[in-house]
Amino acid sequence: MNTTENHRKVNHQPDASQTRLQNVPTNTMPFPDQIGNYQRNIGLPEGKFKDSKVYIVGSGIAGLSSAYYFIRDGQIPAGNITFLEQLNIEGGSLDGSGNAETGYIIRGGREMDFTYENFWDMFQDIPALELPKPYSVLDEYRIVNDNDRNHSKARLIHNKGEIKDFSKFGLNKKDQLAVMKLLLAKKEDLDDLTIEDWFSETFLESNFWWFWRTMFAFENWQSLLELKLYFHRFLHAIDGLNDLSSLVFPKYNQYDTFVVPLRKHLQELGVKIQFDTVVKDLDIEIAGDKKTVRNIITEQNGSEVKIAVRENDFVIVTTGSMTEDTRYGDNDTAPLVDFTKENSGKSKGWTVWNNLAKKSEVFGKPEKFNSDVSKSAWMSATLTCKPSAFVEKLKEYSVNDPYSGKTVTGGIISITDSNWVMSFTCNRQPHFPNQPDDVLVIWVYALLMDEKGNYVQKTMPECTGNEILAELAYHLGIENQLDNIIENTIVKTTYMPYITSMFLPRAKGDRPQVVPDGCVNLGLVGQFVETNNDVVFTMESSVRTARIAVYELLDSNKQVPDINPLQYDIRHLLKAANTLNDGKGFPGSGILNKVLKNTYFEHILPEISHDEHDGFFAQQWDKLKGLFEHKQEGE
Secondary structure: OOOOOOOOOOOOOOOHHHOOOOOOOOOOOOOOOOOOHHHHOOOOOOOOOOOOOEEEEOOOHHHHHHHHHHHHOOOOOHHHEEEEOOOOOOOOOOOOEEEOOOEEEOOOOOOEOOOOHHHHHHHOOOEOOOOOOOOEHHHHHHHHHHOOOOOOOOOEEEOOOEEOOOOOOOOOHHHHHHHHHHHHOOHHHOOOOEHHHHOOHHHHOOHHHHHHHHHHOOOOOOEHHHHHHHHHHOHHHHHHOOOOOOOEOOOOOHHHHHHHHHHHHHHHHOOEEEOOEEEEEEEEEEEOOEEEEEEEEEEEOOEEEEEEOOOOOEEEEEOOOOOOOOEEEEOOEOOOOOOOOOOOOOOHHHHHHHHHHHHOHHHOOOHHHHOOHHHOOEEEEEEEEOOOHHHHHHHHOOOOOOOOOOOOOOOOEEEOOOOOOEEEEOOOOOOOOOOOOOOEEEEEEEOOOOOOOOOOOOOHHHOOHHHHHHHHHHHHOOHHHHHHHHHOEEEEEEEEOOOOHHHOOOOOOOOOEOOOOOEOOEEEEOOOOEOOOOOOOOHHHHHHHHHHHHHHHOOOOOOOOOOOHHHHOHHHHHHHHHHHOOOOOOOOHHHHHHHHOOOOOHHHOOOOOOOHHHHHHHHHHHHHHHHHHHHHHHO
16 A cells, blocks of 8 residues: 555545546546445554544534544544543434423434435444344334335415415426526535525425425525535435425434434443533644644533543544524423523533634634524424324324324424414324333424414414414314313423524635644534535534544545435436426426437436427427438438
């Protein structure tokens, strides 16, 4: 390896959007977004890191993944890895807790995709939660979803519980063109622009936007750049957006499905987790462009404790937290909402990034994301339900009986005439391993919670859990049975001030690189760091940042493939164009059908109804084809 020119010259994070594909003698690595088993190789060990210690700040999915890749690809002994976690439990934002007596609580759920290449790369190695060896978490996940395909029968409702037609996107030609123009736009031209800067009112009122904004939690005033990245990232799934058939879901909640088996695996290998440890700052030596962490400054049991970082040691920091400063409520109590401009972004979960940003501009600008909670907050509620009028109404919207263990609502049901833009979902039950057979766990959230409700004349944060139940019951047309619903439903509410802060408008440099310029032993991971083309708010993007950090810090002879290349697949591009027009075709679709009919490539075309706009092109093709056939007969 030391005799080759390519050693130590690996681009650990190749960018497919900037690369022309070409096979040349100097290119020894796969193409930037070439995924698959060829990328599963283990680099040759060099032995230089066998005594290295690794300190990981935060034990969310990004931190846990960092430990996994340090062990698997860096071959650093697991016993040399220590987590420094400010909470008393691992998992970060991937939470799930409680019981049937006092109520369960989840702050969010996981809508998953087949193309989470890094996520599945890791979880195919993590032992299954319930199945015996050699089954993995991936195996377990596939068994559930291969035998219970997800879809929704009531994606949108209105008029006090009536199912609304959700078969069409309802985009006019102008708005379809705006989507296409956004796909074609350069990323660097979209700095600090908002979604409503680009799209018209007709787009923002369309079914398409209802599907997108409620599924991914976008607000109209948030980042246009991030929306563009989402369009590219999930282009292949667009025809399953209306009925959610493009999604797969875990069997249980996010904590029990993913965090528990991953944490258990790491701890069995020897990784240590140190709870109740607040990391306040990093002592960084800056010499020219070189930046080296020398000490980790922590607070433990009320005292400041410094952890020395030696040569060849590494530090991984999760920058920021989307569930930091969560405020809680219950049936009879509204959450305390006490955020001001002065105290926003000042809590323990933001301290490290705030302090890093003061040292150098390479560490980004956390204030772009944590200084205005009015633009990043929303609220959710977890309902622990015994049989009631609400459960009976839920059955009308369910694909299968809620108690069957199969898909229930298939994802969120959104209420289009809700002032709060309220949605609710019932995933496969039980949602917790210890959940009794007669209990259902339902999750509710709202995007525009600062509007007054249609029934309860309060904003959602002002409401108790029972008042949120009243608003939901009204929209389902069962408010006259509210007493029965309250009697059989435990409500736990969560106000999350930074839950969509990653979506706020941003520009280049606002988010730091995974390994900021000049850093030799520091990597930043999570939802607030820069990657080439991946999106935020997914477990896949967190795992990606962890993998990049490990490969770059260790200068591994491995690379992290760019996002799945389906956005470049002509089949998905044609399918997306057709789907945006509600299956009515697109300019040129008629002639494409005629050209490819009865050929090997006929199958790449989506099913298209007749498009009158193609009439002229089809006529010309018929004439050309006739002339060609006539010429052949003459010869």
